[in-house]
Amino acid sequence: MVQEGQSQEKAVWWFQVKIWSVAVISIALLSVCFILSCVETYHFTHGKNDKRLSELRTHHASLTCFNEGTRVTEKVWGCCPSTWKPFGSSCYLISNEENSWSKSEQNCVGMGAHLVVINTKVEQNFIVQQLNKSLSYFLGLSDPQKNDNWQWVDQTSYMENVRLWHHGEPNFPGEDCASVVFWNPRGWGWNDVFCDSKRSSICEMKKVFL
Incomplete structure (x- = not known):
């Protein structure tokens, strides 16, 4: 009976480990996707701004920037x-x-x-x-x-x-x-x-x- 109880506890323990492992891996993957998305958005936005700044500098000697x-x-x-x-x-x-x-x-x-x-x-x-x-x-x-x-x-x-x-x-x-x-x-x-x-x-x- 004791051995059977220990086996059940071990099975429950392994099941919990699997659940937590899946959860941790899922959170890690979501975090990586989020970070990559932010980096891509940053480069896209700043790339557009850099292009626009370059275009403006071909027409204007100087720019004035204001804290918005x-x-x-x-x-x-x-x-x-x-x-x-x-x-x-x-x-x-x-x-x-x-x-x-x-x-x-x-x-x-x-x-x-x-x-x-x-x-x-x-x-x-x-x-x-x-x-x-x-x-x-x-x-x-x-x-x-x-x-x-x-x-x-x-x-x-x-x-x-x-x-x-x-x-x-x-x-x-x-x-x-x-x-x-x-x-x-x-x-x-x-x-x-x-x-x-x-x-x-x-x-x-x-x-x-x-």
Whole structure:
């Protein structure tokens, strides 16, 4: 009887050892997978940032970085070209040089950016603080098919995005590009204008986060 009891205890003990061994091995494998995933994500993210930084340095002499708070235990810095204005996740450049819409967009692209895409009223409120009330500024919004199908240059959905037209605008066939302009007493809003008219412009690019 004693020997039989010892055999049962030994069998139970081996069963527990097997269970714990499986659990330990499973946890170890999961840990390895997690670590590899983190390393891969790190290299992917930082690889993209390094590429973006390299691209920006081909167009801009220097960058300015701002402390954007912390992410877990790692500091996060948002970087813009030194002459650009930072806001949210983007950098902005106000140009008073007057060009057509296509030339203005070309100039922005040449700096690694595009004509500004306004996504919120808060974003516009920040931008217009930098503008001259006597000037009109091209936005990255146009109607290239001339059929009232307005499109943003970065493929942001026009219908799902904020629309801040002046009352009654857009209102004139042939005026297929958008600008932001100050009208007294209405304040700042969007107006449809001829694409080949000469206006100032606003460029936008995404910040690089480090």
